[in-house]
Amino acid sequence: MAGSGDSVRALLRAANALLQQRRYHAALAVIKGFRNGAVYGAKIRAPHALVMTFLFKSGSLREKLKSIAQATYAHSRNLAYFVFTYKGLLAAQSGLQGKKIPFHSFLAACIGGWLVFGDNNPINSQIIMYLLSRILFGLSRLAVEKGYIPQPKQDPFPLVAALVWGTVLWLFEYHRETLQPSLQSSMTYLYEDSDVWHDLSDFLIYNKRTDSKLVEEVTFFFT
Known part of the structure; x- marks a missing residue:
């Protein structure tokens, strides 16, 4: 057991020594970039997918959980691949020219965006x-x-807010198909579903009546 522990400690010391080598810094930064992209993508997508799936998607619990897992994996994978590609191309350009210039960042990100997010x-x-x-x-x-x-002499943000909301609601009302499906779902919930109710249950408690609730009420009425 002691020999096994010594081997592990020796391996850790060797790994830490390698991480401190400046000549490997660019390659190691690419690897850590891949790691950070994967972790950050999962952190960002998982809660968003959880909320959107349970709010707006129908289906069984298993189907919803599968959808959340697929969306989280896709976001995490793509961000990891992009960071890996971007930092790798950035290091390659800097190595070839001997220095880093602003165009390197733009070109590396363009190629990464085309390959990963295209x-x-x-x-x-x-x-x-x-x-x-x-x-x-x-x-x-x-x-x-x-x-x-x-x-600007005055803060332009109020005008920007007015134009953004005016445009998006106009598009929703008259050219809905141009908007992203998730945005359509959100706006339908906010601006159309709020126009419809039958009693207190779907006015305050539920957004819409379920089929089972309708059957229960009809059965109660005729019995």
């Missing part, structure tokens, strides 16, 4: 839309910072 599916679509909104805000701030557009 498939048009619900998970990738949500991630891209999330990033797009942040990009628009970031570019607007950068344009002001660089002097390309003048500093």
Whole structure:
């Protein structure tokens, strides 16, 4: 037992020594990037998938849990692959040119985005839309910072909020098919299901009457 413990400690010391080697830093950073991408993707997607699945999807408990697991795995895998690809290409470009320049980041991310997130599916679509909104805000701030557009005299956020909500509700009411399915589901719940009720049960307690509840009430009425 003592010999086994000594072997484990020796192995740990060797691993820690390897991790401290500067010449392996770029390769090790790529590996840790893969690890962090997988963990972060799971942390982000699991609670989101849990809430959305139980709020808006029908089916058995097993089917819902399977859907949550699949969405979490897809998000975790894609983010891990992207970070691995991005950091690997970044290190390769820096090694070839001897230094890191801003275009390296853009090119590496473009290639990673094409390879990993190029498939048009619900998970990738949500991630891209999330990033797009942040990009628009970031570019607007950068344009002001660089002097390309003048500093607003008043906070433009109220106007942005008004235009965003005005546009999305107009699209929902008159061009619903252009919106993402999950957004359609959320807005249907908020703005259409709230127009329909039959009694106190589906006015305050439930969103919609279930078939079983209707059968119970009809049976009670005729007995």
